Amino acid sequence: MAFSEIATKARLRRMVARVCAHSGQAWAWRHLAPKPSVRVLAYHGIEPSPTSHFSVSVDNFERQMALLSARYAVTTTDELADALEAGQLPPRPSIVVTFDDGFRDFLTHAVPVLAKYRVPATCFVIAGKLDAGDPRFLDRHGVLEALDTGLVTIGCHSMTHRSIRQTPLGERIVEVRDAKSSLEHAIGRPVDHFCYPYGTRNDFDDACAKLIKDSGYRLALTSINGLNGQRTHRYKLRRTKIEAGDDIRTFERILGGALDIWYVADMLLFALQRRRRVQFR
Numbered sequence: 001m002a003f004s005e006i007a008t009k010a011r012l013r014r015m016v017a018r019v020c021a022h023s024g025q026a027w028a029w030r031h032l033a034p035k036p037s038v039r040v041l042a043y044h045g046i047e048p049s050p051t052s053h054f055s056v057s058v059d060n061f062e063r064q065m066a067l068l069s070a071r072y073a074v075t076t077t078d079e080l081a082d083a084l085e086a087g088q089l090p091p092r093p094s095i096v097v098t099f100d101d102g103f104r105d106f107l108t109h110a111v112p113v114l115a116k117y118r119v120p121a122t123c124f125v126i127a128g129k130l131d132a133g134d135p136r137f138l139d140r141h142g143v144l145e146a147l148d149t150g151l152v153t154i155g156c157h158s159m160t161h162r163s164i165r166q167t168p169l170g171e172r173i174v175e176v177r178d179a180k181s182s183l184e185h186a187i188g189r190p191v192d193h194f195c196y197p198y199g200t201r202n203d204f205d206d207a208c209a210k211l212i213k214d215s216g217y218r219l220a221l222t223s224i225n226g227l228n229g230q231r232t233h234r235y236k237l238r239r240t241k242i243e244a245g246d247d248i249r250t251f252e253r254i255l256g257g258a259l260d261i262w263y264v265a266d267m268l269l270f271a272l273q274r275r276r277r278v279q280f281r
Ligand SMILES: [Zn+2]
Pocket: 100, 101, 157, 161, 196, 197, 198
């Protein structure tokens, strides 16, 4: 993606966040939101200089983790699953930090910052990439090194990064169930959390959610924007994307709900979102 395109999207997000925060829209939306609630942040790459709007710079990421560790209750996907299963989300609004795709830069650029601020995170790995020799992605040694910090949980992001809903029924087993057992075998510990590739409304439905549940996962995350409450479907949990141009002020506003209205676009404009998908070949 061209630098100008990253900058244009960044300006747009900053502007929408500012307008929503100042107009009272974020306040109104927050009062409609479930309480108590958990916000799950979705990161992708962490790079010195972002090469796409999905990546966040190391400097911005460090400022964001410093703010989170100072002001918020940061919890894990395991604790979120425990709370949802017990029917009791923590009373204080909580944040969960997640990374999609299992890029190599998770280990080189994100883990040192997470360790510095003692922020736990879940990294959703594409099972088929673990031993594929693709230098863009973590291999099993990298995953084990990240796990050694005691701050990282590994989740499953399918076997080949296909949209689960768009995958023929017979092959979904490979993407969901076989991916789980393959990851568990590789890292020697349970893999309890799933994250839908792409995660738009086109990429999951009730049948996908049921398959994920029946495969033994405790929860599944989508890319639908918004907060999660006690009644949010445990296999269709919402997240909040953090992108390249989100400066610390925008990040604060996003945590305050300034972009949660994007939920409406996610639910209505999903047909357009689908065309932007990436392939990891
Ligand atoms: Zn992905």
